[in-house]
Amino acid sequence: MSLEKLKETVAKVFHEVDVVIGYKQGFDPLHATPCFITMPEQVDQLIWNPLCVQNLTSYLPFLKKKVGIVVKGCDSRTIIQYMQEGLIKRDNIVIVGLPCTGIISVKKVLHEIDNQPVESITFRDGGNVVVKTIKGQKTLSLSDVCPDKCSTCQYPTPLIYDHLIGEPIKSDKPPESVYEDIRKFEKKSLEERLEYWEKEFDRCIRCYACRNACPMCICQDSCIAETRDPHWMSQKLTLPEKFMFHMIHAVHLAGRCVECGECERVCPMGIPVNKLKKKINLEMKELFGYEPGVNLEDKPPMYTFNVEERKIEEYKL
Amino acid sequence: MSVIAAKELRIIGFLCNWCSYGGADTAGISRFKQPTDLRIIRVPCSGRVDPLFIVKALLNGADGVLVSGCHPRDCHYSDGNFYARRRLEMLKRLLPFIGIDERRFHYTWISASEGERWQQVVTDFTKQIHKLGPLHTKTEVRVES
Ligand code: SF4
Ligand code: SF4
Ligand code: SF4
Numbered sequence: 001m002s003l004e005k006l007k008e009t010v011a012k013v014f015h016e017v018d019v020v021i022g023y024k025q026g027f028d029p030l031h032a033t034p035c036f037i038t039m040p041e042q043v044d045q046l047i048w049n050p051l052c053v054q055n056l057t058s059y060l061p062f063l064k065k066k067v068g069i070v071v072k073g074c075d076s077r078t079i080i081q082y083m084q085e086g087l088i089k090r091d092n093i094v095i096v097g098l099p100c101t102g103i104i105s106v107k108k109v110l111h112e113i114d115n116q117p118v119e120s121i122t123f124r125d126g127g128n129v130v131v132k133t134i135k136g137q138k139t140l141s142l143s144d145v146c147p148d149k150c151s152t153c154q155y156p157t158p159l160i161y162d163h164l165i166g167e168p169i170k171s172d173k174p175p176e177s178v179y180e181d182i183r184k185f186e187k188k189s190l191e192e193r194l195e196y197w198e199k200e201f202d203r204c205i206r207c208y209a210c211r212n213a214c215p216m217c218i219c220q221d222s223c224i225a226e227t228r229d230p231h232w233m234s235q236k237l238t239l240p241e242k243f244m245f246h247m248i249h250a251v252h253l254a255g256r257c258v259e260c261g262e263c264e265r266v267c268p269m270g271i272p273v274n275k276l277k278k279k280i281n282l283e284m285k286e287l288f289g290y291e292p293g294v295n296l297e298d299k300p301p302m303y304t305f306n307v308e309e310r311k312i313e314e315y316k317l
Numbered sequence: 318m319s320v321i322a323a324k325e326l327r328i329i330g331f332l333c334n335w336c337s338y339g340g341a342d343t344a345g346i347s348r349f350k351q352p353t354d355l356r357i358i359r360v361p362c363s364g365r366v367d368p369l370f371i372v373k374a375l376l377n378g379a380d381g382v383l384v385s386g387c388h389p390r391d392c393h394y395s396d397g398n399f400y401a402r403r404r405l406e407m408l409k410r411l412l413p414f415i416g417i418d419e420r421r422f423h424y425t426w427i428s429a430s431e432g433e434r435w436q437q438v439v440t441d442f443t444k445q446i447h448k449l450g451p452l453h454t455k456t457e458v459r460v461e462s
Pocket of ligand 1: 149153
């Protein structure tokens with residue numbers, strides 16, 4: 001069973017590193033939480049199931065020690081991206097990879113069970129999840145309550161690892177499906193698009209959870225959203241300020257967003273925070289054939305240039 | 318006086334100190350007639366133009382933004398405009414996604430000697446913005462002291 005193999009591997013790994021980061025049960029049956037293993041007895045806390053939603057790699061650029069880390073397919077792209085940008089050293093991490101068949105969106109599950117406290121949750125073979133609350137029990141199909149990224153997942157098996165738990169799996173989702181939502185949105189008129197974003201961003205409460213959870217937002221303590229000199233934005237809760245904040249996040253993620261979906265997962269207001277970055281990624285692919293966090297040898301497109309840009313046609317008036 | 322007989326719109330121009338600012342100056346010295354809607358901000362290099370400058374301008378009341386630097390291979394700092402080209406192109410493609418017509422933003426290359434070309438670009442761009450009319454975003458224009 002893969003959990004046993006995971007525990008075994010982590011038990012081996014934590015002798016070579018200062019800490020191993022994995023998942024353990026959280027404050028209720030519906031939530032998993034990161035766990036930091038430094039002692040042998042802690043290995044038994046580890047869990048591995050569709051509740052293991054967080055992208056644990058976010059810790060890596062800030063840890064000064066040698067670290068072991070448990071990653072899903074999509075999370076592994078963050079590590080590759082970090083390495084492309086020189087933010088971490090390969091020698092300082094040991095990667096335990098887990099082929100992944102999909103996780104759940106806690107928000108979608110809570111929506112299905114009228115936000116009742118969860119008493120227990122069990123995952124059945126065949127892609128079902130049974131959730132028990134005081135109101136009774138409900139069987140949900142995993143594919144109905146997974147985050148959007150899982151329904152178009154191209155990399156279920158980690159792209160980089162030292163140990164792989166179980167057999168690699170291949171994606172059965174068509175590559176075109178990844179950007180279907182973006183193409184669909186582009187069919188709207190300009191006015192509809194502006195209206196859409198103004199409506200979405202107006203709900204933003206500027207809690208900055210999306211920024212704080214984003215693994216590629218690495219200048220958090222000196223984010224330009226909070227600088228006073230130069231003063232990019234005020235503290236006012238007006239639409240232009242909120243809109244500007246999201247444009248800052250999008251532009252700073254240009255050609256870097258690994259589409260892990262953490263920004264959307266943590267947003268308390270359900271704002272589609274990742275959409276702008278996906279749009280930029282789509283353009284980066286078209287212009288430079290670049291996809292973030294996929295090939296170690298690649299260079300993020302905004303970090304470099306060609307004297308002749310074959311695909312850029314400077315605009316004529 | 319505005320060459321275009323209509324109410325002035327707000328156009329912001331970010332011009333590289335070494336080429337395009339000189340080009341605009343050349344146009345002025347040669348007394349070429351130009352529309353007056355453009356407000357010029359001189360920057361050391363087109364590579365200094367953060368794409369967010371343009372976003373900030375458009376979200377805060379500008380109707381159009383023009384960025385102009387040295388021709389590729391002519392950058393005073395050797396490769397500032399090459400980086401700028403990628404960033405500005407990225408923004409050009411992002412703007413329509415948030416509902417702002419990409420024709421409201423133009424980037425180009427003009428050297429210090431190209432006063433005539435400057436006149437042409439600024440006239441055409443101003444015309445284009447007038448054709449598009451004012452940009453209506455739900456923004457307040459902030460007046461800061
Ligand atoms: S996107 Fe793929 S790898 Fe990531 S959680 Fe979903 S199914 Fe797993
Ligand atoms: S912007 Fe969102 S999806 Fe992209 S890397 Fe950051 S958290 Fe992940
Ligand atoms: S997490 Fe949501 S509400 Fe908070 S700042 Fe980001 S978009 Fe706004």
